[in-house]
Amino acid sequence: MAPTGIVTVRDSGPAFSRNRARKLHRASSRGVKRSTDAPDNTQRSKKRRKSSDPTVGVATEDVDELPWHEVDRPKGSGEFTEEGGMLMLEEVDNVEVTYEEQAGGRKVAKFRVKGKQLNKKGESVISGISHKTAQPSKPRSVQPAAPILGVEQSFDEYLIPEWQLFPLKNQIKRSLHGLGFTKPTEIQSRSIPIALQGRDIIGVAETGSGKTLAYGLPIINQLLVKYAGVIPPEQRTLSALILAPTRELALQVGEHLRAVVEQVNPSISKEGVKEDKKGPRGPPLISIGGIVGGMSNLKQRRIIERGMDIMIATPGRLWDLLGEDDSLAQQVRAIRFLVLDEADRMIETGHFEELHNILRLTRRDSEGDAIDDASNIAFQRAGIEVTAGGGSTSENMQTFVFSATLSRDLQMNLKKRKRGPPRKKGENPPSTLDELLERLDFRDEQPEIIDLTPEQGVSHTLQEAKLECVSAEKDLYLYYFLLRYPGRSLVFVSAIDGIRRIVPMLELLGVNVFPLHSQLQQKQRLKNLERFKAAPDAVLVATDVAARGLDIPAVEHVIHYQIPRTADTYIHRSGRTARAEKPGFSLLLCSPDEKRVQRALLQKLGRATEPPELPVEHEVLDKLKERMALAKKIDDIQHKIKKATHEKNWLQETADALEIELDSEDQGQSSAKVDEKTAAQIGSYKAQLRALLSERVVARGIIAKYITSGPQPVADDLLASSYNDKFVGVNKTTATHDVSNLATGKPRPSGR
Numbered sequence: 001m002a003p004t005g006i007v008t009v010r011d012s013g014p015a016f017s018r019n020r021a022r023k024l025h026r027a028s029s030r031g032v033k034r035s036t037d038a039p040d041n042t043q044r045s046k047k048r049r050k051s052s053d054p055t056v057g058v059a060t061e062d063v064d065e066l067p068w069h070e071v072d073r074p075k076g077s078g079e080f081t082e083e084g085g086m087l088m089l090e091e092v093d094n095v096e097v098t099y100e101e102q103a104g105g106r107k108v109a110k111f112r113v114k115g116k117q118l119n120k121k122g123e124s125v126i127s128g129i130s131h132k133t134a135q136p137s138k139p140r141s142v143q144p145a146a147p148i149l150g151v152e153q154s155f156d157e158y159l160i161p162e163w164q165l166f167p168l169k170n171q172i173k174r175s176l177h178g179l180g181f182t183k184p185t186e187i188q189s190r191s192i193p194i195a196l197q198g199r200d201i202i203g204v205a206e207t208g209s210g211k212t213l214a215y216g217l218p219i220i221n222q223l224l225v226k227y228a229g230v231i232p233p234e235q236r237t238l239s240a241l242i243l244a245p246t247r248e249l250a251l252q253v254g255e256h257l258r259a260v261v262e263q264v265n266p267s268i269s270k271e272g273v274k275e276d277k278k279g280p281r282g283p284p285l286i287s288i289g290g291i292v293g294g295m296s297n298l299k300q301r302r303i304i305e306r307g308m309d310i311m312i313a314t315p316g317r318l319w320d321l322l323g324e325d326d327s328l329a330q331q332v333r334a335i336r337f338l339v340l341d342e343a344d345r346m347i348e349t350g351h352f353e354e355l356h357n358i359l360r361l362t363r364r365d366s367e368g369d370a371i372d373d374a375s376n377i378a379f380q381r382a383g384i385e386v387t388a389g390g391g392s393t394s395e396n397m398q399t400f401v402f403s404a405t406l407s408r409d410l411q412m413n414l415k416k417r418k419r420g421p422p423r424k425k426g427e428n429p430p431s432t433l434d435e436l437l438e439r440l441d442f443r444d445e446q447p448e449i450i451d452l453t454p455e456q457g458v459s460h461t462l463q464e465a466k467l468e469c470v471s472a473e474k475d476l477y478l479y480y481f482l483l484r485y486p487g488r489s490l491v492f493v494s495a496i497d498g499i500r501r502i503v504p505m506l507e508l509l510g511v512n513v514f515p516l517h518s519q520l521q522q523k524q525r526l527k528n529l530e531r532f533k534a535a536p537d538a539v540l541v542a543t544d545v546a547a548r549g550l551d552i553p554a555v556e557h558v559i560h561y562q563i564p565r566t567a568d569t570y571i572h573r574s575g576r577t578a579r580a581e582k583p584g585f586s587l588l589l590c591s592p593d594e595k596r597v598q599r600a601l602l603q604k605l606g607r608a609t610e611p612p613e614l615p616v617e618h619e620v621l622d623k624l625k626e627r628m629a630l631a632k633k634i635d636d637i638q639h640k641i642k643k644a645t646h647e648k649n650w651l652q653e654t655a656d657a658l659e660i661e662l663d664s665e666d667q668g669q670s671s672a673k674v675d676e677k678t679a680a681q682i683g684s685y686k687a688q689l690r691a692l693l694s695e696r697v698v699a700r701g702i703i704a705k706y707i708t709s710g711p712q713p714v715a716d717d718l719l720a721s722s723y724n725d726k727f728v729g730v731n732k733t734t735a736t737h738d739v740s741n742l743a744t745g746k747p748r749p750s751g752r
């Protein structure tokens, strides 16, 4: 009698339940066994369970020929005795299961042992039996690469049914499933089919709506098609150039695309066989590289020499490198995909010229030369040899322009430009962005414009609010907010000086805070971002360098410490939270002197009403004033010391350079005395602050000593941990909750 067992899968889905085992047993005349490497357990088991459905069946022929081996029976398995029960448990490694559709829509599973050589008929050979596999697209000599690269592995579409209709390679679908992206976002479902048809796209959709994969998946798909059945060369030539406005964004886009690619292609050995993650690593199937400012030149040269399929670059650094490397310039000319991510921001970052020159490399014809004498000079200066209209640009290059904020005017202009007469020579374009887009040589007669701009400009899952306070108290309100609503918070300020003041002060107050601005070294910028991402309660104080595109998981709050200069900046800053359908909160701190700017901002955003005011527990706020005053005193003194030390160093350096001796007065003996006194003062302030920070702030009406009595006994709440950790007598609530309750007129839930 053939042994009875369980078919299950090691790497996906839970083990079979007892019930399921019984049903499986019924579904197969020979009994079922346990496989440990089939990819799609859950759905497959569903099909088996539905075996009464005539269109779904499982071919079990030859199953017994697979190299099964017995494994220990789990404890309690003897209970499965009804209907014959489970007598033994077996498993098998490295078996791939594919489904073949047969007449009448019946699906039949075929089994193949991975890594086995194909015979002459393209069949894999195992234990003396043959199983048909799909043929590689071109007949090829037998080589180990074929089973992995030549044959697209099966993927059970039912695992992510909402991606089923998208003609993407199975590898991508498997990866989307692995990443948990079970359905496309709206911008993805609108863009991907069009991009796969070879069309150009201008896509506008709210922040955090998945624009990166909207353009990224079609690019990866095309590369998978290109490499199907072929071992990619060690040295790649560039297929896609993605331009992004900031270093962080460029690196993040790279990580995002790499996550999709790596899920399915851990690595390819020199022989083309897919290796285990722990095994020897060869070149990746799709190579993605980043070229950004602030990275070592040597490292970037290495990346370029190694070659890549997809390059993500900031325009400034790429233009520098193009000047040094003719072959790179030639590769850029021949790219298959050009992407401008956050196109509108790129022209704000002062890299318009570089961007414009890079775009010119991708133009097919000499039309651009009439508008472009200046860039001819730039090319000569940079030492780049470009023959206008030269034949090496690709005819089928696709262009994707994406942002959360491309004005409707601009989109209209783009349409008109294609239909209407060309602009006369000497006539200025309506805006810098229009001018930029004019440099784009869309191969498409009429690029597809997908405009999903939300009416409010910001993500539909964002709760907005404002808090009016005088400038001098913004620090206090900020500190209050961070304690009152713990969670990952991103604070935007308009100038680096503000960061230099706010960060040390919050540090003194015990807040886990990090700075991010353009004057920090690149390494430090990335390190701070990583630290911010790692701690759930961390605070990042940043300039608008962090406003665009950064996808930091679970940012709960965005605080505009100063009113942003433009509506777009407000939208992008606020878009660092409420991403991928998650809720988020944005708070505008507004002082009386900013009121006019705030009104103008709201008008630009098309808002008829102001955002609701965040309710504040004033009695708690008052109690924070003492802490804040001490922190300010300490910070002021430390700042003065730093400044004095800096001046002293400068004096000494100048004296050294002039080869003169400083007398004792110059050397600042008196300042040493001041230092001692000051150090004592700082010590005393710090001790006071420490004492205050060690106590929890107690709201009015609470008698902390008598938590079980008094006008408001709080013991029950403390036991239930429903209180805010930092404030006794104030309930744990979210800012979104408090503001929306206020808007609906419900009683305030927080505090008492």
Ligand SMILES: Nc1ncnc2c1ncn2[C@@H]1O[C@H](COP(=O)(O)OP(=O)(O)OP(=O)(O)O)[C@@H](O)[C@H]1O
Binding pocket: 180, 181, 182, 183, 184, 185, 188, 205, 206, 207, 208, 209, 210, 211, 212, 213, 403, 404, 548, 549, 550, 551, 575, 576, 579, 580
């Ligand atoms: N189909 C999907 N399902 C679930 N999450 C997704 C999906 N596609 C992308 N995401 C996730 O959504 C988040 C936002 O994606 P992305 O950074 O591409 O947004 P964006 O539209 O470019 O935002 P921004 O305008 O701010 O740059 C990312 O964390 C990404 O991993």
